[in-house]
Amino acid sequence: MESLHMALSILVPLFFLAFAIFKKSQPASSKLPRSYPIFGSFFTFWKNKERFAQWTADLVLASPNLTCPIDLGFGRKVVATANVDNVRHILKSNFQNYGKGPFIRSTFKDFLGDGILNVDGESWKFQRQLSIQAFNTRSLRKFVEDVVDSELSDRLLPILKKAASERTVLDFQDILQRFAFDNICMIAFGYDPQYLLPSLPETKFAVAFENSTRDSRERVNSIAPIFWKIKRALNIGSEKQLEIAVREVRDFAKELVSGKKRELQAEKSLHSVDLLSRFLSSGHSDENFGVDIVINFILAGRDTTSAALTWFFWLLSSHPEVENQILKETKQKAEETSYDEVKNMVYTHAALCETMRLYPPVATDTKSAMSDDVLPDGTVMKKGMRVTYHPYAMGRVEKLWGADWAEFRPVRWLERKEEAGKWSFVNRDSYSYPVFQAGPRICLGKDMAFLQMKAVVAGVMQQFKVVPVAGPEPVYVTVITAKMKGGFPVRIEERAQFGS
Template sequence: MESEILFCLLLLFATPLWFLATIVFKGKSPSSPPSSTPPAATTTGIPKVYPIIGSVPSIIANKHRRIHWTSDILHASPSSTFVLHRGFGSRHLFTANPSVVQHILKTNFPLYQKGPTFKCALDDFLGQGIFNADGPDWKLQRQISSHEFSTQSLRKFIETVVDVQLSDRLLPLLDNASRNKTIISDFQNTLQRFTLDNICKIACGFDPECFLRETPFTTAITDATIICSKRLHAAFPLIWKTKKVLNLGSEKRLKEAVSEVKDLARRIIREKKKELREKETLDSVDLLSRFLCSGHSDEEFVVDIILSFIIAGRDTTSGVLTWFFWLLSNHPHVEEKVLKEVTQKDTVYTHVCEEMKDMVYTHAALCETMRLYPPVPANSKEAIRDDLLPDGSLVKRGWRVTYHIYAMGRSEKIWGPDWAEFRPERWLTWEEVEGRWKFVAVDAFTYPVFQAGPRICLGKEMSFLQMKRIVAGILRRFKVVSDVAEPKYGGYFTSFMGQIKHLNPLR
C-alpha cells in the first residue's frame, strides 16, 4: 500500500515536468517564442537553459554521445570548464583544466567527496566499497589494501597468476584461432573474461573460470555496472527511483544481478573464513585474507570491498588492451618498435618484473593509448561547501564536479596541435650515452587516468605490469589484425569499444 501511494505521488509530481519537457522538445518554452529547430545533438556551445528543467532536453538529445558531447563543450570553452544545468536547480560542473583538477583532487581534497548523488546511484551494487566510500570507511579500506599492492605482492601476482593463466588459457585460445584461421568475434570480451579471472585470484584467491565461457557471474557484473551508470547519468532520476520502488524493468534486473554477484561473494567469504580457521598460515596473500585477518569480518562490508576491486580490475585493464592492439594494427611503425622491445634477446633477466620494467617503449605506448582512450572517461565528486576554483569558477554546495579525463587527453591546450596523433615518443627522451629510451612521466593532474592526490589508484603499477606481460606474451607469437576502421568509444563507469578483431600468425 505504501509503495502504491508513493507511486501516485511521484506520478502526480512528474506529470507537469514531463509536460514541460515535451513542450521544449517541440521547440517551445514558457519564456521563449516558438521555434522549429530542436536542440542540436552535435552542438558544442553551452546548452540552452529552460525554467525548471534546465538543460534536460540537451542532455536527453545527447545521451547516446554524452562523453563526446561534454568533451566538445569543454574544448570550446576558453577556461576548459562549464556548468551544466540539470532539473530543479541542480548544477553539474565539468572541467578539463589541470589546475582545477589539482584543486579538486589535492589542494581542497576534503571538500570534494563522493556525495549523496553518487552513493545513491551505486549503493545497491557497491555499498560501502572503497570506490563508493568517504571518510573513515575509505581510509580504513585504503590502508589495508595498500599492503596488497606492495612490490612483493605485485611480483607474486605477475608470476603465479598472470603467467599461469596466460600460458594455460589465453595463448592456447589464440593459437587455436590462428592455426584454424578463425575469427575471435569479440576480442574485448575475451580479454575481459581473462582479466576477471586474474583479478578474482588476487582479490580473493578464487578462480571463477570465466575465461572459456560466459557465466551468470560475468553477465550479472556487466548488467549491474551498466544499470548503475545509467542511474548516475539519468536526466530524470525520478524515473529509476520509481522503477526501483515498483521493481520494474532495469531496476528488477539490477536487483537480480546484484543478488547473483553478492551471493557468490558471500560463499567465497565463508569458505575463506573456514580456511583461515583451519590453517595457521595461508599460502595466498589475497586481499580478502588481509581484510579478514585484520579483524573486519562483517560479511556485507567485506563483500562491498571485494566487489569494488573486482569490477575495477576487470574492466579497465581489458579496455586499455583492446584499444592498444587496435592502435598497433593501425600504426605499424609503433608496432615494430614494441615488437623489437618485447622480443629482444640480448638481455638475460633473472626476474619477470625486471623484464617488464625495461619495457620502456611499450610503457609509453600504453600511456599514449590511455591518453586517447582512457579506461575511465570521467570521474565525479560532490562539493560539501561553497568553493572558488583556480580558473574563477564558482562551485556551490551540493554541486557535482566532474573532471573529464577523455576531454583532457584530447585537449590541444594540453598536448599541442598533434594531440590526435598516436605518438608514444611524446612520453620519451632518447639517452645518447646509454643508447636507449627514458620514460618521462606527465603530471598526474594533467593526466589523471589513475586519479591523483590522496585517492590515486593503488593498482597503477600492478595494472602496468599485468598489461605489459600480456602484450609481450601475445606479440611474441601473434599479430593482432583489426577489421574495424573507426571503433566507437563509449563508456559507463569504464570505457568500451564496439569492435571485432581477429588474429593471424606472425612467427
C-alpha cells in the same frame, strides 16, 4: 504506493510537455546546450548519453578556461573541467572538500555497498590504509605475476592459436575482458571463475556483474533520482534487473567470503596471499565488509586494463612503425614478466600511456562539493554541486600535448638517453594526465595494471598479429568504464618469425 502514483501523475505529463517544447525549439547558437525551466539541459544530455564523453569534451574544450557548467535539470548542476589547476585543486589542494557525495553514494549503494570506491571520510581512510598494506608486499606482487603468467600461457595464448589455425573471427574486447576478469578474481579473493575457456562460457557470476554495472549506470542517466527510485519501489524495468543481478553478485560473494573465513580458521595462519585473505586476516571479519571489498576490487580491476588493451591493439594495427618498435623491445625482454623486469619495457610503457591519453579507461570522474568553494579559474562551487574532471578531454588539450595531440605518438613520452639507442620514460604530471586519478586517491593498482598489460602485449605480439576486421572506425562509449561499442572483431595471424 499512493504517493508514488501521485508523483508519477505529476512528473510524467510534465516530462512530455517539456519534451514537446524541446522538439520544436531551434538549436542554440552557442556551444552551451539549451536549457529549459525545471528540465535544464536534460534532453540534450539524453540525446548524447551514448557519447557522453565526446559531448562534454566538446563543451569543455570550447570554453576559454576549459571549464563548463551544465544544468542537468531538477536542480542538478554539474561543472565539467579539463583545467589542470582545477583538477589539482579538487584531487589534492582541497581534497577534503570533494568526495563521492550523496548522489554518487546513493546511486551505486546497492551494488558497491560501503566499499572503497563508494565512500568518503574515515571509512575510506580505513580501507585505503588496509589496501596500501596489502599492495606493498612482495608476496602479493609475486602472486600477481604467477596469476597473470598462468592465465596468459594456459588460456589466452591457446585460444588465439586456435583462432589463428581455424581463421575464425574473435571479439578481442570480450577475450581481453574475460582475461582480466579471471585475473582480478584470483588476485582479489583467490577464486578462479574460469571465464576465459575455449568455450567462452557465460559464467553466471560474470554475467551478473556485467548487468549490475550496466544497470547501476542507468541510474546516472535518469532524469532525476526520483525516477529510478520510483522504478525501484515498483520493482520494474532496469531496477528489477538490477535487483536480480546485484543479489546474484552479493550472494555469490558472501559464499566466497564465508569459504575464505573457514579456510583461514582451519589453517590458523595466512597461507593465502589474495587480497581478501589479507583483509580478513587483519581482524576485520565482518561478512558485509568482505563482500564490499570483493565487489569494489573487481570493479576497479576488471575492465580498466582490458579497455586500455582493446584500444592499444586497434591503434597498433594502423601504426606499423609503433608495432615494429614494440616487437623489437618484446624480443629483447622475452619471458620477462616480473615487476622489476617489465619496467625496462620503456617504449611499450609509452605506447600504453599514449593509448590511455586518447582513450582513457575512465573517461570522467565526478566529485561533490562538501561546502562552498571557488575553483582556481574562478568557477563558483556551491555546497552539493558536482564537478566532473575529464581525462578524455584533457588528452585533447593542445596546450598540454601540442598541435599534434590527435596523433598516436608514443615518443611524446620518451627522450633519448646519452647512450645511443636508449630511451628513457618521461612522466607527466598526474594532474595533467589523471588516468589513474591523482592525489590521495591515486590508483593503488597502477603498477599491477601495467604488469598485466605489458605481459599481454609481450605474450601476444611475440606469437601473433591482431588484425581488425574491416569496418567503420570503432566508437568509444562509456558505461562505468569505457568500451568499444559493439566489440572489437579481429582475425589472429601467427607470426612466421619475429618482426613479421
